[in-house]
Amino acid sequence: MLETAPLSNLQTRDIESVLHPYTPLHKLKQTGTLVIERGKGVYVYDTRGKEYIEGMSGLWCAGLGFGDEELADAAAEQLRSLPYYHLFGGKGTESSIELAEKLKELAPVPISKVFYTSSGSEANDTQVKLAWYMNNALGRPKKKKIISRIKAYHGVTIMSASLTGLPYNHKGWDLPVDRVLHTDCPHFYRYGQEGESEAEFVQRMVQSLRDLIEREGPDTIAAMIAEPVMGAGGVIVPPQGYYPAIQAVLDEHDIMMISDEVINGFGRTGNWWGSQTMGMTPKTISVAKQLTAAYVPLGAVMVPEDIYQAYVDHSAEIGTFGHGFTYGGHPLGCAIGVKAIEIYQRRDIVGQVRALAPVFEARMRRLNDHPMVGETRYSGLVGGVELVADKKTRRPFDASKAVGAQLSKFAEGHGAILRALGDTIAFCPPMIITEDELNELFNRFEKALADTEVFVDQGKLRQPG
Known part of the structure; x- marks a missing residue:
């Protein structure tokens, strides 16, 4: 077996200065960086x-x-022409508009508008806020709960960490918050019962979801969020037929499906979108990570026209649409996103x-x-x-x-x-x-x-x- 090398000076300085995420901090002095x-x-x-x-x-x-030289060149060009601007107050940039148009063209379902964030966590956090805003606009103030799943991973902000269904995202953090529900994890190898077929397992998952909805009241539940293939929970690929079956239950109770494509999107599963690979029909979509091939932080939420119109109506009632991020739609991130999608397409x-x-x-x-x-x-x-x-x-x-x-x-x-x-x-x-x-x-x-x-x-x- 391999021996651990002694810590370098650079590694030692890192231990003294950097607070590392997702790291057993109590072991860091022994393991180094x-x-x-x-x-x-x-x-x-x-x-x-x-x-x-x-x-x-x-x-x-x-x-x-x-x-990748093409991405580096695109970054340099954007930084020289417009290193930063925002989208607040009706402002815009060419790269943010161009990227939104590309995302609309590629989307697996009809999409009208793209809201930019700086990360997947922010995108999923925004999904919840937008669902609440929409239901307030539609006169459904009780329809606010969000269903996630055990072992799901949706981020680390207070709300997205609540959506996440992993113990270390909750222990010590006073999470999850109210309005977040967790249904069963669709991992047949770990949670299938003795003698149960995959088809029977799917039906049990569906019944468990139905029971949860009926117990909580469908008029209190706004959406269910799901990664097509679950990532940080263990790379869990649900059995065939799982998503169409749960989609039917959601449709029956007027609960929209949010697809978290932060890991799955942009070709990872062999299609542009994991939802296409797994047979999902989402209403809204979260993207990040491979959106810019990771060269610049950027995330986004993609919404259809009918939901956007609810935002417009509520903005008229309240006076404005009061949500946004300083770096949401950053021109550098959007320029890299445009170039990344171009490369994905050109290089097949x-x-x-x-x-x-x-x-x-x-x-x-x-x-x-x-x-x-x-x-x-x-x-x-x-x-x-x-x-x-x-x-x-x-x-x-x-x-x-x-x-x-x-x-x-x-x-x-x-x-x-x-x-x-x-x-x-x-x-x-x-x-x-x-x-x-x-x-x-x-x-x-x-x-x-x-x-x-x-x-x-x-x-x-x-x-x-």
Whole structure:
């Protein structure tokens, strides 16, 4: 197994100055930090010059990899002409208008307007505010609750973290807030009952949702928000037929579907939108991350004409539409978004994902034979490998042993950056990755998996629970 290198001066200074998100802060002095200095293509390099395949596109977002000259040139051009302006008070910029038009053309459902934010968290936070504003405009002041799901991830603002259905987003933060409900997680491997088929599991999920709506009262529920493929909750791909079935229940009770495409959008699942891949029919859509290929922070909410008209009517009643962000629609972000979409189209990134998806699937399926792999899950070029202590019973490892985190450390040693979501290892490589690079990513992962098996056996972590 690999030894931990001594901390460099730069790593030490980082520990003293940076508050790291999603990090066990109590362990940081022992583990140090991995300081990334530069990147090119699917590779990034640390301050020692070590090369890594960035198997997570950073945080699910650098879909065009690193060091793309076209994106850098677009940024420089925009910065020279108009480095900043806002959209408040009816102001506009050419790049914000052009990007909105492109998003409307690409949208999987009819879209009339685009509201800009700086992140996916802000986009989902805005989704809730807009749903409340709309229902006030329509004279439905009680219709305000939002349904999310256990293991969902929708962000870290107070409201978007409340929508998120993960314990560490709630523990210690006094969350979730009122008006947020969580229904069952559609993960058949973990939550299917003995002898239950996937179709029966879907019907149970649907009935659970129906029961929740009837218990709370459909006149109190504004929307349900869902990631087509769930990301940070473990890369969970719902069973076939799940979304059409729950959509019918929502339609029956006049509850709109919000699609959180922050990870799924712009080709990741083999279609422009994850909602197309999974058979969703959303009313509104959240986007961010690959919207700019991660080169500049930008998010957006896409809404149809009938909802926009409700905003107009309420603005007339109140006097203004009182919501917005200083950097919402930043001209730099929008210019990069325009260029990123142009590149996605010109380079046929969707076709690239579809061509590589069988290779990705084959390497995932091969892992299913490993004694520590309980399940692999994937769609397009996003996937997860779930580690288990007992393959037959699906018993997980003791969470305190952090087996997944240990594997990700071993992977770094072998030159691959992946993300441990508990004991599920997530894959989300840049969509420009070649077949050879994709195979090399899996080769490096398999070496880390072998190291982890030794670590588990030495620690006797697979003893009966």
